[in-house]
Amino acid sequence: MFAEQKKTTNYNGFLAANLGAQALPDKIKGADATLAVNVLFTYLSNTNPQATGYSKVESNFRALCKKLNVTTKEITRQGVPICTAFSLVDGDKTVFLLDPFENYYKKIGAVDAIQGYSNKYSGLLEFVWQGGNFSILTEKGYDENDPNDGKITPQLVSSLEVIRVTSYNPGAYLEIRSKDERVNTSYRVTVGMTVEDFDKFLDSKSGEAKQLIHNAAMEEWIYFQGLNFGIFVKDKKVAGITVCPSH
Numbered sequence: 001m002f003a004e005q006k007k008t009t010n011y012n013g014f015l016a017a018n019l020g021a022q023a024l025p026d027k028i029k030g031a032d033a034t035l036a037v038n039v040l041f042t043y044l045s046n047t048n049p050q051a052t053g054y055s056k057v058e059s060n061f062r063a064l065c066k067k068l069n070v071t072t073k074e075i076t077r078q079g080v081p082i083c084t085a086f087s088l089v090d091g092d093k094t095v096f097l098l099d100p101f102e103n104y105y106k107k108i109g110a111v112d113a114i115q116g117y118s119n120k121y122s123g124l125l126e127f128v129w130q131g132g133n134f135s136i137l138t139e140k141g142y143d144e145n146d147p148n149d150g151k152i153t154p155q156l157v158s159s160l161e162v163i164r165v166t167s168y169n170p171g172a173y174l175e176i177r178s179k180d181e182r183v184n185t186s187y188r189v190t191v192g193m194t195v196e197d198f199d200k201f202l203d204s205k206s207g208e209a210k211q212l213i214h215n216a217a218m219e220e221w222i223y224f225q226g227l228n229f230g231i232f233v234k235d236k237k238v239a240g241i242t243v244c245p246s247h
Contacts, residue, residue, distance in 0.1 A: 016039050016040065016042065016043035016057075017043060017047075017053055017057060019036070019039060019040070020039075020040045020043060020044075020053075020056070020057030020058075020060050020061060021053055021056050021057060021060070022060070028064075029068075033064075033068050033070075036064060037061075037064060037065060037068070037070055037072065040057060040060070040061040040064070041061065041072055041073075041075065043057060044057060044058055044061060044075045045075050045076055058075075084176075084226070084227055084228045085174045085175075085176050085189075085227060085228045085229040085243050086228065086243065087165075087174065087175075087243065088165040088166075088167060088172065088173075088174045088241065088242075088243045089172065089173055089174070089175070090134055090167045090169055090171075090172040091169070091171075091172070093107075093108060093134075095136060095162060095165045096162065097162055097163065097164075097165070097228065097243055097244070097245065098161060098162060098163070098245075099161070099162050100158070100160070100161065100162075101127075101136065101138045101157060101160035101161060101162055102157045102158050102160070104136065104162070105127070105157050108129060108134075109129065110129075111127050111128065111129060112128050112129055112130070112131060112132070113127075113128040113132075113215070114126070114127055114128070114152065115128065115215065115216045117213070123139055123140045124137060124138065124139055124140070124163075124213075125137075125138045125139075125140065125160065126138070126213065126214075126215070126216075128215055130169065132168070132214070132215045133167065133168045133169050134166070134167050134168075134169060134172075135165075135166045135167075135214065135215065136162055136164070136165055136166075137162075137163055137164035137165075137166070137213065137244070138160035138161060138162060138163060139160065139161050139163045140156075140159060140160060163244060163245065164212075164242060164243065164244035164245075165242065165243050165244075166214060166240060166241070166242040166243075167191060167240065167241055167242075168191060168232070168239060168240040169191060170191050170192040171190065171191060171192065172190070172191045172241060173188045173189060173190040173191070173241070174188070174189050174229055174241055174243055175187070175188050175189075176189065176227070176229075187201045187202070189229065189231065189238065189241055190238065190241075191238055191239065191240060191241055192237060192238065193237065193238050194236060194237055194238075195233060195236050195237065195238065196236070198231065198238060202224070204222055204231070204233070206224070207222035207223055207224045207225075207230070207231070208222070208223050208224075208225055209221075209222065209223075210222075210223035210230065212230065212242065212244075219232060221240075221242065228243055228244065228245055229241065229242060229243045229244070230242045230244070
């Protein structure tokens, strides 16, 4: 494997991973030793620590540096590249974005309140359950001049599309996975978890403060652009989670 790396000056992550997975020969020295150290250092700096085989590469890298009496710069750990969230789980309910609302309307139970909006939010209807702890924001897909506008008819329900799901219920969660196929791990953003635990896989400071609708009022959330979800923080804990398209 080392002989293959010596044939090229281009960095190849897969070659580096295979190189680092094996103990390098004791006789390695000079330019070869420098090449090995640089290749493994680059791999460790560009790869998430949770990637399969990472710990083995790091162990062999440390052993090689010690053997050669080499001191390198500190390895900058890579964050976890996260896939977009598309669903939220609350108890026995799993709601998916962009699903027809009628899939959930009758299954969830009696609605506490239905809130319509005007101006720039015209066309949105928010269905609220459990005293406001669980809600689904929908978008109308019918003619605004419909004489039944404002009435919850079967035709209206069948025209609605889920565009946001929100829960403040302890234990409700959304699950996100790493984009890196070498990281066979998923992460749960759970109502009740501490911000400190959340920061272990996604820096909360990387989010953007956003005013989002909830039960006819506006709340400030931390929204993660491009990941389709946000968290409502209170007393250093995740007090609410929401899944909605980037905007």
